[in-house]
Amino acid sequence: xxxxxxxxxxxxxxxxxxxxxxxxxxxxxxxxxxxxxxxxxxxxxxxxxxxxxxxxxxxxxxxxxxxxxxxxxxxxxxxxxxxxxxxxxxxxxxxxxxxxxxxxxxxxxxxxxxx
Amino acid sequence: xxxxxxxxxxxxxxxxxxxxxxxxxxxxxxxxxxxxxxxxxxxxxxxxxxxxxxxxxxxxxxxxxxxxxxxxxxxxxxxxxxxxxxxxxxxxxxxxxxxxxxxxxxxxxx
Numbered sequence: 001x002x003x004x005x006x007x008x009x010x011x012x013x014x015x016x017x018x019x020x021x022x023x024x025x026x027x028x029x030x031x032x033x034x035x036x037x038x039x040x041x042x043x044x045x046x047x048x049x050x051x052x053x054x055x056x057x058x059x060x061x062x063x064x065x066x067x068x069x070x071x072x073x074x075x076x077x078x079x080x081x082x083x084x085x086x087x088x089x090x091x092x093x094x095x096x097x098x099x100x101x102x103x104x105x106x107x108x109x110x111x112x113x114x115x
Numbered sequence: 116x117x118x119x120x121x122x123x124x125x126x127x128x129x130x131x132x133x134x135x136x137x138x139x140x141x142x143x144x145x146x147x148x149x150x151x152x153x154x155x156x157x158x159x160x161x162x163x164x165x166x167x168x169x170x171x172x173x174x175x176x177x178x179x180x181x182x183x184x185x186x187x188x189x190x191x192x193x194x195x196x197x198x199x200x201x202x203x204x205x206x207x208x209x210x211x212x213x214x215x216x217x218x219x220x221x222x223x224x225x
Contacts, residue, residue: 042203042215043158056212090157101146101207103160 003027004107006091012113015081021110023074023091030096032074033104034066037088043106049074050096081114088112119206121216128223134191136219138204145208147180147187152218153200161189161202194223 004025013019023032031050035043048056049068063085065077074091088109094102120139128134138147146165150158162171164180164187171178177190187206191198201220205213 040220042218044215045212048212058212101163101165103148103163104158104213105160106157108157 004091004093004105006089006107006110008110009108010111010113012115013078013081014115015083017081018077018079020078021076021089021091021112023076023107024072025093025105025107026072027093027105028071028095029093029105030071031094031102032068033092033094034074034076035090035092035106036085037090037109043090047076078112081112083114086112086114119204119214119216121204121219123219124217125220126222128194128221130196130223130225131193134194134198134221136189136202136204136221138187138189138206138216140185140206142208143184144206145184147184147204147206148213149178149187149189150203150205150215151200152203156200158203191221194221196223196225199223 007022033048034046036046037043045058046060047066052068063080067075088111090109091107092104094104118141122137146163148163149161151161152158162178167184168182169180175192179188187204189202199222201218203218204216207213
């Protein structure tokens with residue numbers, strides 16, 4: 001069982017749809033992350049939030065829009081995605097003491113397919 | 116930019132054999148972390164190494180951090196079928212995001 005909960009587990013959407021991925025953690029972590037993982041590849045960092053503020057955006061296309069409503073929740077809003085965006089989207093959280101030096105706890109991920 | 120190289124990409128062993136994966140960075144790291152991802156699963160944190168020359172053990176797993184803090188290794192003694200998965204090293208410079216190596220996928224036959 002993971003302490004980081006992601007919904008939905010699977011999502012199929014068309015290129016014109018708008019959908020959102022959700023992530024929740026109750027470990028009191030103040031750093032939260034979105035990663036994209038393609039098959040047989042390592043996780044690729046997309047965004048980092050520290051104290052609910054966006055601290056890192058790894059040049060992600062604007063069709064991906066992150067949101068951190070509070071310290072426990074992280075959303076990723078999707079709009080006009082492309083087929084190459086099909087991947088496993090992982091959320092992670094960590095304590096914030098030199099955030100990048102702290103172990104990250106990953107959710108199970110959302111497996112996204114773009115038709 | 117900063118890169119973390121990991122070899123081998125794949126390794127197949129017979130149950131009971133040993134296994135090692137190696138990680139190498141072009142720059143000195145502040146720390147290195149190791150994660151395991153089972154097939155169909157998510158990365159799970161195994162350990163973090165911070166000090167130069169550090170060695171840590173978890174049962175059959177031994178983790179090392181090089182003296183120059185540029186390389187690391189994970190060694191599994193007497194592999195079991197439960198060890199299958201992809202092992203990622205992830206390094207960072209202080210205050211920067213983790214950079215994951217490409218991972219080593221371990222398969223074990225009984």
